[in-house]
Amino acid sequence: MSTTAGVSAGEVAVRSILIMADGERSDFDELIHPRAVNREGENEPPECRVGGPAGFYATALWMRTAFEGLAYDIHHVIADGNLVAVNSTMSGRHVAPFVVYTPGGDVDTAFPPTGKTFAVTQSHWFRIEDGKVAEHWANRDDLGQAQQLGWVPPTPAYLFRMARAKSRAKRAA
Template sequence: MNSTPGIVSSDPRSIAVRSIQIMADGEPADFEELVHPDAVNREDQVEPPAARVGGPKGFQATALWLREAFAGLHYDIHHVVAEGDLVALNCTMSGRHVAPFVTYTPDGGVGTAFPPTGRTFAATQSHWLRIQDGKVIEHWANRDDLGQAEQLGWVPPTPVYLFRMARAKSKAKRG
Protein backbone atom coordinates (compact mmCIF):
# COMPACT_ATOMS: atom_id res chain seq x y z
CA MET A 1 0.00 0.00 0.00
CA ASN A 2 1.18 3.49 -0.77
CA SER A 3 2.12 5.23 2.48
CA THR A 4 1.33 8.74 1.24
CA PRO A 5 -2.00 9.95 2.69
CA GLY A 6 -4.54 10.75 0.00
CA ILE A 7 -2.67 8.72 -2.63
CA VAL A 8 -3.94 5.19 -3.16
CA SER A 9 -2.55 2.69 -5.65
CA SER A 10 -4.90 0.88 -8.01
CA ASP A 11 -4.22 -2.39 -6.16
CA PRO A 12 -7.58 -3.70 -4.79
CA ARG A 13 -5.93 -4.61 -1.47
CA SER A 14 -4.64 -1.05 -1.00
CA ILE A 15 -7.99 0.43 -1.96
CA ALA A 16 -9.82 -1.82 0.52
CA VAL A 17 -7.42 -1.12 3.38
CA ARG A 18 -7.57 2.64 2.91
CA SER A 19 -11.37 2.56 2.55
CA ILE A 20 -11.58 1.09 6.06
CA GLN A 21 -8.99 3.50 7.48
CA ILE A 22 -10.86 6.56 6.20
CA MET A 23 -13.79 5.62 8.40
CA ALA A 24 -11.59 6.90 11.25
CA ASP A 25 -9.68 9.73 9.59
CA GLY A 26 -10.98 10.44 6.08
CA GLU A 27 -12.08 13.74 4.64
CA PRO A 28 -14.83 14.12 1.99
CA ALA A 29 -12.23 14.01 -0.81
CA ASP A 30 -11.01 10.61 0.46
CA PHE A 31 -14.51 9.17 0.19
CA GLU A 32 -14.90 10.61 -3.32
CA GLU A 33 -11.55 9.08 -4.31
CA LEU A 34 -12.19 5.61 -2.86
CA VAL A 35 -15.95 4.99 -2.97
CA HIS A 36 -17.75 4.37 -6.26
CA PRO A 37 -20.76 6.64 -6.95
CA ASP A 38 -22.95 3.49 -7.10
CA ALA A 39 -21.45 1.88 -3.98
CA VAL A 40 -23.72 -0.04 -1.62
CA ASN A 41 -23.10 -0.56 2.09
CA ARG A 42 -24.86 -3.79 3.07
CA GLU A 43 -24.45 -2.85 6.75
CA ASP A 44 -26.55 0.32 6.73
CA GLN A 45 -29.77 -1.19 8.17
CA VAL A 46 -29.21 0.22 11.68
CA GLU A 47 -27.37 3.36 10.61
CA PRO A 48 -28.75 6.91 10.41
CA PRO A 49 -30.86 7.78 7.37
CA ALA A 50 -27.99 9.89 5.94
CA ALA A 51 -25.84 6.74 5.84
CA ARG A 52 -28.42 4.79 3.85
CA VAL A 53 -27.69 6.50 0.56
CA GLY A 54 -25.28 4.95 -1.90
CA GLY A 55 -21.90 6.25 -2.89
CA PRO A 56 -19.35 8.40 -1.07
CA LYS A 57 -21.91 10.47 0.87
CA GLY A 58 -23.44 7.41 2.51
CA PHE A 59 -20.09 5.93 3.46
CA GLN A 60 -18.93 9.27 4.87
CA ALA A 61 -22.16 9.57 6.88
CA THR A 62 -21.40 6.17 8.42
CA ALA A 63 -17.91 7.38 9.34
CA LEU A 64 -19.26 10.55 10.96
CA TRP A 65 -21.84 8.52 12.91
CA LEU A 66 -19.08 6.28 14.31
CA ARG A 67 -16.65 9.13 14.99
CA GLU A 68 -19.26 11.11 16.90
CA ALA A 69 -19.81 8.29 19.40
CA PHE A 70 -16.28 6.87 19.57
CA ALA A 71 -13.31 9.16 20.20
CA GLY A 72 -9.98 7.97 18.88
CA LEU A 73 -11.66 5.63 16.42
CA HIS A 74 -8.98 3.43 14.89
CA TYR A 75 -8.71 0.31 12.76
CA ASP A 76 -5.77 -2.10 13.07
CA ILE A 77 -5.63 -4.22 9.93
CA HIS A 78 -4.39 -7.77 10.65
CA HIS A 79 -4.97 -9.68 7.41
CA VAL A 80 -5.92 -8.81 3.83
CA VAL A 81 -6.90 -11.43 1.29
CA ALA A 82 -7.87 -10.66 -2.29
CA GLU A 83 -9.32 -12.76 -5.06
CA GLY A 84 -10.26 -10.95 -8.24
CA ASP A 85 -12.41 -7.95 -7.37
CA LEU A 86 -13.22 -9.19 -3.83
CA VAL A 87 -11.08 -8.21 -0.82
CA ALA A 88 -11.52 -9.49 2.74
CA LEU A 89 -9.95 -7.71 5.71
CA ASN A 90 -9.64 -8.90 9.29
CA CYS A 91 -9.19 -5.99 11.67
CA THR A 92 -9.80 -4.60 15.13
CA MET A 93 -11.84 -1.43 15.58
CA SER A 94 -11.09 0.46 18.77
CA GLY A 95 -12.08 3.71 20.43
CA ARG A 96 -13.62 5.29 23.52
CA HIS A 97 -17.38 5.73 23.94
CA VAL A 98 -17.80 9.49 24.49
CA ALA A 99 -21.23 10.37 23.06
CA PRO A 100 -24.56 8.57 22.60
CA PHE A 101 -24.41 5.75 20.05
CA VAL A 102 -27.80 5.65 18.39
CA THR A 103 -29.03 2.80 16.22
CA TYR A 104 -31.98 3.17 13.86
CA THR A 105 -35.00 1.16 12.73
CA PRO A 106 -35.63 0.18 9.09
CA ASP A 107 -37.94 3.18 8.66
CA GLY A 108 -35.23 5.56 9.95
CA GLY A 109 -36.62 6.04 13.46
CA VAL A 110 -34.52 5.81 16.59
CA GLY A 111 -33.97 2.19 17.60
CA THR A 112 -31.69 2.13 20.63
CA ALA A 113 -29.51 4.81 22.19
CA PHE A 114 -26.49 3.85 24.25
CA PRO A 115 -25.41 6.78 26.44
CA PRO A 116 -21.65 7.30 26.73
CA THR A 117 -19.78 5.15 29.21
CA GLY A 118 -16.31 6.62 28.76
CA ARG A 119 -14.98 3.09 28.36
CA THR A 120 -12.62 1.90 25.67
CA PHE A 121 -13.13 -1.11 23.43
CA ALA A 122 -11.31 -3.18 20.84
CA ALA A 123 -13.61 -5.40 18.76
CA THR A 124 -12.68 -7.72 15.92
CA GLN A 125 -14.32 -7.29 12.55
CA SER A 126 -14.15 -8.76 9.07
CA HIS A 127 -14.94 -6.49 6.15
CA TRP A 128 -15.68 -7.68 2.63
CA LEU A 129 -15.30 -5.21 -0.20
CA ARG A 130 -15.90 -5.53 -3.90
CA ILE A 131 -13.72 -3.22 -6.01
CA GLN A 132 -14.79 -1.86 -9.40
CA ASP A 133 -13.08 0.82 -11.49
CA GLY A 134 -10.51 1.29 -8.71
CA LYS A 135 -13.17 2.08 -6.07
CA VAL A 136 -15.27 0.28 -3.48
CA ILE A 137 -18.61 -0.67 -5.05
CA GLU A 138 -19.94 -2.97 -2.31
CA HIS A 139 -19.28 -3.50 1.41
CA TRP A 140 -20.52 -5.90 4.05
CA ALA A 141 -19.08 -6.98 7.41
CA ASN A 142 -19.10 -9.39 10.31
CA ARG A 143 -18.46 -7.75 13.68
CA ASP A 144 -18.13 -8.84 17.29
CA ASP A 145 -20.94 -6.55 18.44
CA LEU A 146 -21.53 -8.56 21.63
CA GLY A 147 -17.86 -8.30 22.59
CA GLN A 148 -17.96 -4.56 21.98
CA ALA A 149 -21.19 -4.23 24.01
CA GLU A 150 -19.67 -6.16 26.92
CA GLN A 151 -16.50 -4.05 26.90
CA LEU A 152 -18.55 -0.84 26.89
CA GLY A 153 -20.85 -1.97 29.70
CA TRP A 154 -23.96 -2.12 27.52
CA VAL A 155 -24.57 -5.75 28.48
CA PRO A 156 -25.54 -6.92 30.90
CA PRO A 157 -27.17 -3.56 31.55
CA THR A 158 -27.52 -2.32 35.09
CA PRO A 159 -30.84 -0.76 36.14
CA VAL A 160 -29.15 2.65 36.17
CA TYR A 161 -27.80 2.14 32.64
CA LEU A 162 -31.24 1.02 31.40
CA PHE A 163 -32.65 4.29 32.76
CA ARG A 164 -29.86 6.25 31.05
CA MET A 165 -30.61 4.38 27.79
CA ALA A 166 -34.29 5.35 27.98
CA ARG A 167 -33.35 9.01 28.53
CA ALA A 168 -30.82 8.92 25.68
CA LYS A 169 -33.38 7.36 23.33
CA SER A 170 -35.96 9.99 24.23
CA LYS A 171 -33.42 12.75 23.62
CA ALA A 172 -32.36 11.20 20.28
CA LYS A 173 -35.99 11.08 19.14
CA ARG A 174 -36.37 14.80 19.89
CA GLY A 175 -33.41 15.38 17.58
Protein backbone atom coordinates in the same frame (compact mmCIF):
# COMPACT_ATOMS: atom_id res chain seq x y z
CA MET B 1 -5.06 -9.48 -7.78
CA SER B 2 -6.70 -6.88 -9.99
CA THR B 3 -5.27 -3.39 -10.16
CA THR B 4 -6.50 -0.05 -11.39
CA ALA B 5 -4.03 2.79 -11.97
CA GLY B 6 -1.36 0.81 -10.11
CA VAL B 7 -3.41 0.42 -6.91
CA SER B 8 -4.49 -3.10 -5.96
CA ALA B 9 -8.02 -4.00 -4.90
CA GLY B 10 -6.61 -4.90 -1.47
CA GLU B 11 -5.03 -1.47 -1.09
CA VAL B 12 -8.32 0.23 -2.00
CA ALA B 13 -10.20 -1.87 0.56
CA VAL B 14 -7.68 -1.19 3.33
CA ARG B 15 -7.60 2.55 2.63
CA SER B 16 -11.42 2.63 2.68
CA ILE B 17 -11.39 1.17 6.20
CA LEU B 18 -8.68 3.48 7.49
CA ILE B 19 -10.42 6.65 6.28
CA MET B 20 -13.42 5.76 8.45
CA ALA B 21 -11.31 6.88 11.42
CA ASP B 22 -9.97 10.17 10.09
CA GLY B 23 -10.55 10.65 6.37
CA GLU B 24 -11.88 13.82 4.78
CA ARG B 25 -14.85 13.86 2.42
CA SER B 26 -12.44 14.08 -0.53
CA ASP B 27 -10.88 10.75 0.54
CA PHE B 28 -14.30 9.12 0.29
CA ASP B 29 -14.87 10.65 -3.16
CA GLU B 30 -11.55 9.15 -4.25
CA LEU B 31 -12.14 5.62 -2.88
CA ILE B 32 -15.90 5.02 -2.88
CA HIS B 33 -17.77 4.35 -6.13
CA PRO B 34 -20.66 6.78 -6.80
CA ARG B 35 -23.11 3.84 -6.75
CA ALA B 36 -21.45 2.03 -3.80
CA VAL B 37 -23.69 0.16 -1.38
CA ASN B 38 -22.94 -0.40 2.29
CA ARG B 39 -24.74 -3.66 3.14
CA GLU B 40 -24.29 -2.81 6.85
CA GLY B 41 -26.28 0.43 6.70
CA GLU B 42 -29.69 -0.91 7.72
CA ASN B 43 -29.29 0.14 11.37
CA GLU B 44 -27.42 3.36 10.69
CA PRO B 45 -28.89 6.88 10.57
CA PRO B 46 -30.93 7.67 7.45
CA GLU B 47 -28.19 9.94 6.00
CA CYS B 48 -25.83 6.94 5.99
CA ARG B 49 -28.14 4.87 3.80
CA VAL B 50 -27.80 6.94 0.63
CA GLY B 51 -24.80 4.98 -0.62
CA GLY B 52 -21.89 6.35 -2.58
CA PRO B 53 -19.25 8.56 -0.98
CA ALA B 54 -21.84 10.65 0.88
CA GLY B 55 -23.32 7.65 2.68
CA PHE B 56 -19.95 6.14 3.59
CA TYR B 57 -18.73 9.53 4.87
CA ALA B 58 -21.92 9.94 6.93
CA THR B 59 -21.23 6.52 8.48
CA ALA B 60 -17.71 7.64 9.38
CA LEU B 61 -19.01 10.81 11.04
CA TRP B 62 -21.66 8.81 12.96
CA MET B 63 -18.98 6.45 14.29
CA ARG B 64 -16.46 9.23 15.05
CA THR B 65 -19.06 11.22 17.00
CA ALA B 66 -19.74 8.33 19.38
CA PHE B 67 -16.23 6.85 19.54
CA GLU B 68 -13.26 9.12 20.26
CA GLY B 69 -9.92 7.90 18.98
CA LEU B 70 -11.57 5.56 16.50
CA ALA B 71 -8.85 3.40 14.97
CA TYR B 72 -8.47 0.29 12.85
CA ASP B 73 -5.58 -2.17 12.97
CA ILE B 74 -5.36 -4.28 9.83
CA HIS B 75 -4.27 -7.88 10.39
CA HIS B 76 -4.89 -9.75 7.13
CA VAL B 77 -5.95 -8.90 3.59
CA ILE B 78 -6.96 -11.46 1.00
CA ALA B 79 -7.98 -10.50 -2.52
CA ASP B 80 -9.34 -12.62 -5.34
CA GLY B 81 -9.92 -10.48 -8.39
CA ASN B 82 -12.32 -7.71 -7.39
CA LEU B 83 -13.33 -9.34 -4.07
CA VAL B 84 -11.36 -8.46 -0.94
CA ALA B 85 -11.59 -9.68 2.66
CA VAL B 86 -9.92 -7.67 5.44
CA ASN B 87 -9.50 -8.88 9.03
CA SER B 88 -9.12 -5.97 11.45
CA THR B 89 -9.57 -4.70 14.99
CA MET B 90 -11.60 -1.54 15.61
CA SER B 91 -10.96 0.40 18.81
CA GLY B 92 -12.02 3.62 20.46
CA ARG B 93 -13.61 5.21 23.52
CA HIS B 94 -17.37 5.73 23.90
CA VAL B 95 -17.79 9.49 24.48
CA ALA B 96 -21.19 10.41 22.98
CA PRO B 97 -24.54 8.68 22.46
CA PHE B 98 -24.43 5.85 19.94
CA VAL B 99 -27.85 5.72 18.31
CA VAL B 100 -29.02 2.81 16.16
CA TYR B 101 -32.07 2.88 13.93
CA THR B 102 -34.85 0.60 12.69
CA PRO B 103 -34.87 -0.46 9.04
CA GLY B 104 -37.60 2.18 8.59
CA GLY B 105 -35.26 4.93 9.83
CA ASP B 106 -36.74 5.49 13.30
CA VAL B 107 -34.60 5.60 16.44
CA ASP B 108 -34.37 2.07 17.83
CA THR B 109 -31.85 2.22 20.68
CA ALA B 110 -29.54 4.87 22.10
CA PHE B 111 -26.49 3.96 24.16
CA PRO B 112 -25.40 6.92 26.32
CA PRO B 113 -21.64 7.41 26.66
CA THR B 114 -19.80 5.23 29.15
CA GLY B 115 -16.30 6.66 28.75
CA LYS B 116 -15.04 3.08 28.37
CA THR B 117 -12.65 1.83 25.71
CA PHE B 118 -13.12 -1.16 23.45
CA ALA B 119 -11.22 -3.21 20.87
CA VAL B 120 -13.12 -5.73 18.74
CA THR B 121 -12.34 -7.84 15.73
CA GLN B 122 -14.12 -7.33 12.45
CA SER B 123 -14.04 -8.89 9.01
CA HIS B 124 -14.87 -6.56 6.14
CA TRP B 125 -15.72 -7.77 2.66
CA PHE B 126 -15.52 -5.57 -0.43
CA ARG B 127 -16.32 -5.69 -4.11
CA ILE B 128 -14.10 -3.30 -6.04
CA GLU B 129 -15.27 -1.77 -9.33
CA ASP B 130 -13.33 0.75 -11.44
CA GLY B 131 -10.69 0.96 -8.68
CA LYS B 132 -13.24 1.99 -6.03
CA VAL B 133 -15.34 0.27 -3.36
CA ALA B 134 -18.66 -0.75 -4.95
CA GLU B 135 -20.03 -2.94 -2.12
CA HIS B 136 -19.21 -3.48 1.55
CA TRP B 137 -20.28 -6.16 4.05
CA ALA B 138 -18.97 -6.77 7.56
CA ASN B 139 -18.96 -9.37 10.31
CA ARG B 140 -18.36 -7.63 13.64
CA ASP B 141 -18.08 -8.69 17.25
CA ASP B 142 -20.96 -6.46 18.38
CA LEU B 143 -21.54 -8.52 21.53
CA GLY B 144 -17.88 -8.18 22.54
CA GLN B 145 -18.08 -4.43 21.98
CA ALA B 146 -21.31 -4.20 24.00
CA GLN B 147 -19.74 -6.15 26.87
CA GLN B 148 -16.57 -4.03 26.89
CA LEU B 149 -18.61 -0.81 26.90
CA GLY B 150 -20.93 -1.97 29.67
CA TRP B 151 -24.03 -2.09 27.47
CA VAL B 152 -24.46 -5.82 28.20
CA PRO B 153 -25.54 -6.82 30.75
CA PRO B 154 -27.04 -3.40 31.49
CA THR B 155 -27.41 -2.17 35.03
CA PRO B 156 -30.79 -0.68 36.04
CA ALA B 157 -29.16 2.76 36.12
CA TYR B 158 -27.80 2.31 32.60
CA LEU B 159 -31.21 1.15 31.33
CA PHE B 160 -32.66 4.40 32.69
CA ARG B 161 -29.91 6.39 30.95
CA MET B 162 -30.62 4.47 27.72
CA ALA B 163 -34.31 5.40 27.90
CA ARG B 164 -33.43 9.08 28.38
CA ALA B 165 -30.90 8.96 25.55
CA LYS B 166 -33.44 7.33 23.23
CA SER B 167 -36.02 10.00 24.05
CA ARG B 168 -33.48 12.75 23.29
CA ALA B 169 -32.43 11.05 20.03
CA LYS B 170 -36.05 10.78 18.90
CA ARG B 171 -36.59 14.48 19.58
CA ALA B 172 -33.41 15.34 17.67
CA ALA B 173 -34.45 13.17 14.69
